[in-house]
Amino acid sequence: DPMIRLRNVRKVYRTGGHEFVAVSDVTMDIAEGDMVSLVGPSGCGKSTLLRILAGLHDADDGEVRIGTSASTFTPGRDVGMVFQQALLLKWRTILENVILPAEILGLPNREAKERARDLLNMVGLQGFENKYPYELSGGMQQRASIARALVHDPKLILMDEPFGALDALTREKMNLEMLRIWQRSSKTIIFVTHSIQEAVFLGSRCAVLTAGPARMADYFDIVLPLP
Ligand code: ADP
Ligand code: ADP
Secondary structure (H helix, E strand, O other): OOOEEEEEEEEEEEEOOEEEEEEEEEEEEEOOOOEEEEEOOOOOOHHHHHHHHOOOOOOOEEEEEEOOOOOOOOHHHHEEEEOOOOOOOOOOOHHHHHOHHHHHOOOOHHHHHHHHHHHHHHOOOOOOOOOOHHHOOHHHHHHHHHHHHHOOOOOEEEEEOOOOOOOHHHHHHHHHHHHHHHHHHOOEEEEEOOOHHHHHHHOOEEEEEOOOOEEEEEEEEOOOOOO
16 A cells, blocks of 8 residues: 555646646655655646645645555644745744644643654754754754654655755755654655755655646656665
8 A cells, every 4th residue: 555646636726717737647656654756847836746745735636645544644633844944933942843733733742842852853953942043054944844844743744845945065964864864764755856966865766747737757766876
């Protein structure tokens, strides 16, 4: 049973009498524990596809099934999201930002705090729990937003150009860190990137969308070349 099953998924935006086909015929399966990189030109429907997977949009046509027969899947509870911007609340400390999803879901406060602290350690932010976002660099804020996406222990992590706003050096460091995080958390992760290098380095599989309206062009396993 794949974790995610998409069949001929279509999404049309309707604004002011106009119809715009953003995703037209996307078919793919994603296994539990896969780290899939999603690449394709700007405007080809990558963010739209992520929003469908997050339950923020309904597909207009096709089949979207998430979760295996062994477990139910509730988008609000089982999805963690990371965006290009960290989007931390500036009046909350780093710890208070990271526990936010757990708070919204009404998870026990003490456990959430403990988990948030563990995650902050994992992303290398121990000692920054009580700082405010403006006291951290862009890369550190982004690492906090990754911890926030994991705090409620979601089954699926969706990342929309998570490192796109970072400088090249920070981005390389984050790639290494992300690989470590992924290996430790064994989550199913889908991330959008404009960097082929990043797609190949981080992804275990790579999905390629073609330009508008998006269709699945190819979907392949990444086999790392021998050193
Ligand atoms: P990508 O993430 O690959 O850049 P998007 O999924 O953001 O692509 O957008 C796909 C297409 O749909 C783009 O042409 C975009 O302009 C259009 N689009 C995205 N969101 C909306 C919306 N809310 N209303 C109308 N058109 C939209
Ligand atoms: P990205 O390329 O990072 O996906 P965009 O600049 O395409 O971001 O879109 C940013 C936001 O604007 C998205 O939330 C999208 O839904 C919305 N959007 C994009 N294109 C349109 C559009 N043509 N009409 C209305 N909303 C749009």
